[in-house]
Amino acid sequence: MTQSRKAPSIETIGMTMRFGDFTALDNVSMKVRSGSFHALLGENGAGKSTLVKCMMGFYAATDGQVAVNGKEVAIRDPRDAHDLGLGMVYQHFTLVPSLTAAENLVIARIDTPAMIDWRREMKSLEAFMQTMPFIVPLDRRVESLAAGEKQKLEILKQLYLGHRFLILDEPTSVLTPLEADEVLGHVSALTKAGELSVLMITHKFREVRAFADEVTVLRRGKLAGKGPVSDLTNEDMAAMMMGRSEIGTPAPRHGEAGEPVLAIENATALDRSGYKDIHIDGLTVRAGEIVGIAGISGNGQVELMEMLTGQRSLKQGRITVRGRPIAPGATRPGATRCATCRKSLWSMPARRI
Ligand SMILES: Nc1ncnc2c1ncn2[C@@H]1O[C@H](COP(=O)(O)OP(=O)(O)O)[C@@H](O)[C@H]1O
Ligand SMILES: [Mg+2]
Known part of the structure; x- marks a missing residue:
């Protein structure tokens, strides 16, 4: 000073x-x-x-x-x-x-x-x-x-x-x-x-x-x-x-969004503090769509990604891929594992999304 x-x-x-x-x-x-x-x-x-x-x-x-x-x-x-x-x-x-x-x-x-x-x-x-x-x-x-x-x-x-x-x-x-x-x-x-x-x-x-x-x-x-x-x-x-x-003009997007590929229904999981739940309901991504997740950092974006990749377990609700629930813990063959904890980083069943 x-x-x-x-x-x-x-x-x-x-x-x-x-x-x-x-x-x-x-x-x-x-x-x-x-x-x-x-x-x-x-x-x-x-x-x-x-x-x-x-x-x-x-x-x-x-x-x-x-x-x-x-x-x-x-x-x-x-x-x-x-x-x-x-x-x-x-x-x-x-x-x-x-x-x-x-x-x-x-x-x-x-x-x-x-x-x-x-x-x-x-x-x-x-x-x-x-x-x-x-x-x-x-x-x-x-x-x-x-x-x-x-x-x-x-x-x-x-x-x-x-x-x-x-x-x-x-x-x-x-x-x-x-x-x-x-x-x-x-x-x-x-x-x-x-x-x-x-x-x-x-x-x-x-x-x-x-x-x-x-x-x-x-x-x-x-x-x-x-x-x-x-x-x-x-x-x-x-x-x-x-x-x-x-600086170009982006190519126009065309075509209709198709059937739901990914859906999250009434899903609840603990947030990173372990004291609060985050709750996500009715999030659907259709074929051909780009869905943006907006929000100030710290409002559940990371937890949502962890729920989707099987790193954060759900207390309730479900996540489906083309209508099929993602089986908790089911590991895709050849899935990437975390170098430190050896947990699977991707626990979706093996299929093309
Ligand atoms: N420690 C480093 N070693 C090698 N390359 C680096 C290192 N730090 C930055 N770079 C490279 O230098 C470039 C400029 O990086 P950076 O200054 O971080 O950009 P900005 O902050 O504008 O995003 C990038 O290509 C980055 O990959
Ligand atoms: Mg920088």
């Missing part, structure tokens, strides 16, 4: 990262200005994570430099990044669920003493919270917080650690749109106040338009475009991401 409150500017100059013969990042120069909310866009595999890992000292770049406030700096590891006031917030939470918000903040410090004087720490945490534009209840266990509150706490943790440049790696992927707007609204207010500079990796144009002031786009490891968000349309940004020639 020794860094100044002023938001730094960060530049990469000719950043290059090779993994063997493969160039994941090719001579990328970009600048996040002080107090800017900068979006980093690119398709999967474009090099976004590699770029930010080089900036944070997780990777030693093959070539290139990082400059903070216009001065070249050596970031050999995340500790150097911390000392320069650079921090990172990940897509998935890094908090300890069974600890309170206060405990999570205090243990994140590098200088946490072996014996913690909680009265003193709580006083200083409360004083810290007073200076923040948003608060999270300090005495609540993290596991009882909603996803939006957890992500707010992750950001508070970074500010508490004295980081004034934050890399947010898809920070809203487990949030509802309302939660995302609240969290990003607070972050954006801090950037506008000049207290924070942000580089946010995202795939959501809506969030780029609503919160970011500048954007950098990577494609296949190279800088594909950049500019103020207000000068660019979504089509411009998509073209930078994919290349204009590659």
